[in-house]
Amino acid sequence: DAGVTQSPTHLIKTRGQQVTLRCSPKSGHDTVSWYQQALGQGPQFIFQYYEEEERQRGNFPDRFSGHQFPNYSSELNVNALLLGDSALYLCASTRARGSTEAFFGQGTRLTVV
Amino acid sequence: SQQGEEDPQALSIQEGENATMNCSYKTSINNLQWYRQNSGRGLVHLILIRSNEREKHSGRLRVTLDTSKKSSSLLITASRAADTASYFCATDDRYSGGGADGLTFGKGTHLIIQP
Numbered sequence: 001d002a003g004v005t006q007s008p009t010h011l012i013k014t015r016g017q018q019v020t021l022r023c024s025p026k027s028g029h030d031t032v033s034w035y036q037q038a039l040g041q042g043p044q045f046i047f048q049y050y051e052e053e054e055r056q057r058g059n060f061p062d063r064f065s066g067h068q069f070p071n072y073s074s075e076l077n078v079n080a081l082l083l084g085d086s087a088l089y090l091c092a093s094t095r096a097r098g099s100t101e102a103f104f105g106q107g108t109r110l111t112v113v
Numbered sequence: 114s115q116q117g118e119e120d121p122q123a124l125s126i127q128e129g130e131n132a133t134m135n136c137s138y139k140t141s142i143n144n145l146q147w148y149r150q151n152s153g154r155g156l157v158h159l160i161l162i163r164s165n166e167r168e169k170h171s172g173r174l175r176v177t178l179d180t181s182k183k184s185s186s187l188l189i190t191a192s193r194a195a196d197t198a199s200y201f202c203a204t205d206d207r208y209s210g211g212g213a214d215g216l217t218f219g220k221g222t223h224l225i226i227q228p
Contacts (some may be wrong), residue, residue: 004155033215033216035215035218037153039153040220041220041221042201042203042218042219042220042221043156043201043216043218044218045215045216045217047215048215056215058215088153090155090156092156092216101146101158101161102146102158102216103158104148104155104156104157104158105155106154106155107153107154107155109153
């Protein structure tokens with residue numbers, strides 16, 4: 001049973017570019033959340049997708065957008081990249097109904113230069 | 114914004130000793146969870162304690178929750194070198210009826226177990 005998978009594992013982009021990160025949730029999970037973790041900090045909640053809709057959003061600008069597909073996988077898009085967007089981006093999946101335990105992927109390390 | 118604040122920021126102990134980490138939070142919660150992160154990789158769920166529970170055990174882990182003080186502690190007994198990692202508390206402080214909302218994490222405690 002595969003856990004949460006994210007791709008790519010590492011990415012280097014230039015300021016002003018756009019990036020798309022991908023996440024496949026754990027089998028049986030239908031809710032996907034995205035987090036940004038800066039170096040030395042705890043993860044910060046970006047947004048959550050359920051039934052292909054953004055259900056909740058943290059304090060992130062509109063440059064951060066997402067999508068959830070019918071198979072529950074999800075994408076995180078960041079436009080007009082800034083140096084400050086360099087971070088580890090984590091995807092977590094949960095079952096919408098039941099345990100609130102979140103299963104995390106290994107993350108995508110984004111470096112903006 | 115960070116809700117949970119772990120204390121200490123860093124902890125170094127000898128293998129076999131017990132390690133205690135504390136977490137404080139600000140708002141009312143439904144539950145509090147502890148996660149482990151190795152070398153900036155994904156987070157691994159350790160234990161969840163609900164707001165109506167005071168103590169919970171899982172193997173070498175013991176978690177306490179004091180909702181009156183808005184604080185929690187994680188005790189790792191008989192520590193091992195493999196326990197070296199960063200430990201985060203996370204609170205679920207909003208529940209919309211359909212399932213888990215976003216978790217609010219603290220900055221973490223970096224634990225080093227010296228052999």
